Amino acid sequence: MTSRLLRGVGALATQALRVCSMASGGSVPTDDDQATGLEREVVMAARKGLDPYNVLAPKAAAGTKEDPNLVPSTTNKRMVGCICEEDDSTVIWFWLHKGETQGRPSCGTHYKPVPHQLAPVALTY
Template sequence: MASLLCRARVLAVAGRSLMVSSVRTMSKPGGIPLNVDHATGMEKLEMDMKEAGLEDPFDLKVKNVVPGTRESPTLVPSIFEKRMVGCVCEEEATVVNWMWLEKGGVQRCECGHFFQLTEAAPLQPVQRV
């Protein structure tokens, strides 16, 4: 008796069909909103800047720069008093040496490269047309 109930239940579940519907974007009324349509705050600012052509609005991508010296350090822009910076001390290194840079002076990495925090302008929202 139990085996008949189990077999009936399995057949009922296996017989269900799959329903698929098409997806429309917000360009038409009643569609599903895109990420840009419901983003707010920093996410919205980043999307607007990327749309305007600035691919790295928060200056987070890795940069290959010439090692800084005490007389001409590598300049790191920031709108804050401190910023965390990673230095790959050797070309083949697999470890990043992280350090906090503070405004007001030149700081030296363990490998001998010099860095200096400089003033940067805050990001301004992009005006949509």
């Protein structure tokens, strides 16, 4: 009796897998296939090398006074966190103000805010 029941469950599971694989084209969907709305906009822009919503990691700079790390900001000021030592477990937070290049005295890294315009939101459902 138990073996007949297990055989029946196995047959149902096999049939369900066959239906699922036929529905999805027989492959695992990619992130591009599954992304919708704002996430899809970000994925498509990233494929073109753009970052309209400022979600990707910023490009690294030398961090010197002559070549500071550029921090995109949509307002006149932005809060930035700096981990001065590699093995440090605390983040030192400070404000950057428009037009100023500011350096951290403990590590010597410099930051400069730059204007950033958000892309218009074009959600499709």
